[in-house]
Amino acid sequence: MLFIISLIIALFTAFILDKPLKKCPAAFYISAALLTAASIYVSQSDISITNRIVRDYVLGIFSRGALGAAFWAVVMWTGALPNGSAPIKKLMTIRGELSITAAFLTFSHIVTFGLQYVRNLINGRTGSGDAYRDFVVTCILSLLMTFIMVPLTVMSFKTVRKKMNAKTWKNIQRLAYLFYAMIYIHIMLLFVPKAQRGREGYFLSVLVYSAVFIGYAVLRFRKYYLSKKEKTSRLIPNTVCACAFIIPLCLSGIVSRNTNTKTRVTSTAPKAAVEASVSEQTQTATTAVTTSDGTKTTTAVRTSTTAVSTADKDTKTTEAAADEKAEEVTEAENTEEQPEEAQPEETQQTFKYKNGTFEGTGEGYNGKVHVSITIENDTITAFSASADDDDPDFFDDAKSTVIPQIKNSLSADGIDACSGATYSSKGIIEAAKNALEQALN
Structure with missing residues (x-):
């Protein structure tokens, strides 16, 4: 053009x-x-x-x-x-x-x-x-x-x-x-x-x-x-x-x-798998609790399961978790003990971001910038970035400056761009924002 x-x-x-x-x-x-x-x-x-x-x-x-x-x-x-x-x-x-x-x-x-x-x-x-x-x-x-x-x-x-x-x-x-x-x-x-x-x-x-x-x-x-x-x-x-x-x-x-x-087709598969894993990574366990007045209450406790990379492992993990929770429900229903006070509801630590790998895109100096961010318990464990057509020299400088800031702050807001590689830096920041927005709980 x-x-x-x-x-x-x-x-x-x-x-x-x-x-x-x-x-x-x-x-x-x-x-x-x-x-x-x-x-x-x-x-x-x-x-x-x-x-x-x-x-x-x-x-x-x-x-x-x-x-x-x-x-x-x-x-x-x-x-x-x-x-x-x-x-x-x-x-x-x-x-x-x-x-x-x-x-x-x-x-x-x-x-x-x-x-x-x-x-x-x-x-x-x-x-x-x-x-x-x-x-x-x-x-x-x-x-x-x-x-x-x-x-x-x-x-x-x-x-x-x-x-x-x-x-x-x-x-x-x-x-x-x-x-x-x-x-x-x-x-x-x-x-x-x-x-x-x-x-x-x-x-x-x-x-x-x-x-x-x-x-x-x-x-x-x-x-x-x-x-x-x-x-x-x-x-x-x-x-x-x-x-x-x-x-x-x-x-x-x-x-x-x-x-x-072929490369583009296979590269989209992990993203689909990640999205599927993320959507299935929360399970709800139902626990029956008997109070002192003889009434039985049911409490839903939300727990998180870790997404597994393969479909077979994910299925087995989900089935095992379901069986385990079913046994807990049965034991709670069959118990004849009547405590004076209701058992305290199980507390679960909440995280800002979901666990998994998330991808985002932004506009670099001369084309799209792509990032892939892996999050585990609100910690970025992996962060990769690539560009369609940005200058390799400037883009590498931008990555070395921007990525550590995003990893440390767990956010793409208030990030300083690399001097001399402003557009490449902005592309990485924009793509990271896009990925982190998808990861929000």
């Missing part, structure tokens, strides 16, 4: 604001630089933006690189459009200005996530196995793309371009093809695993990015082929290009499809 919104903004700039961009490009460069600086400042500070639309769809298009990628998409497609077409006539005159603006906007993403990667590297949070491999590859790709983008951007300024040999400038600019390919690979490395795990919106993002980048590659090769063979029939190259676009696009959809269905 972010990329689609960004594409609309980029196309509006290119087709509607083309004349102002051509006449006064410095205004666009300065605006892009200021927006980039502001987004970096907000993302790295403790400023709290409560409005989710502003946080995700305004700040997000800068920090997550969607707007920069959209401007690069317009720049690269300009080179793939047929010569003499109306769009290429309009866009070719401002292609350099668009690429410079794209570079300024991309720096927001480079700085924001570059700092995060550095922190992860210093703190040893690079993951293991496939996660470590993806971390290393992403770091290398990011560095290479930055090293390519910076000189190409500098050479896009007219004052620099005029001082260079035209042939040399053109040869160096061919590195842009490698840069575009790296952008697509970088995005797929990040998005495909999340799409496979069923993260909301990532499957669509994979398809949209694939359509844009694969479509560009196909049209670029078509344009090159037709420039070499101008008199050849276009039926065959058009057919080949259509297949070359559809097949990889379908493959990207197949590769990124949700493979987490």
